[in-house]
Amino acid sequence: MVYFEVFIWVLLLSVSTVLYRIIKGPSTYDRILGVNVIGTKTIVILVLIGYVFERPDFFDIALLYAILNFIATVAIAKYLEKGRICDD
Numbered sequence: 001m002v003y004f005e006v007f008i009w010v011l012l013l014s015v016s017t018v019l020y021r022i023i024k025g026p027s028t029y030d031r032i033l034g035v036n037v038i039g040t041k042t043i044v045i046l047v048l049i050g051y052v053f054e055r056p057d058f059f060d061i062a063l064l065y066a067i068l069n070f071i072a073t074v075a076i077a078k079y080l081e082k083g084r085i086c087d088d
Contacts, residue, residue: 004052011041032076039069 015038022034043062050058079085 001052004048007048008045011045015041028080029077032073032080036069036073039065039073043069 018034018037018041022031022038025031025034043066046058046062046065050056050062075085
């Protein structure tokens, strides 16, 4: 259980360093990448919680969050590149 707490603190520390990139990022794409990294770390935390506390529901939640994170990142990047999301 101690390793779990240490790992969670390390992940939270790495999220705080990514927050710097989101706030001070030189470009919009750096900020999008920072938000995507935070989403990925959230998925890792959800999987760890599900494994440590033997709650398989958290794996499903993490999978759903991963899909939403990917779709949102692609949609935002496409909008910034072309100015619209759908092609006519």
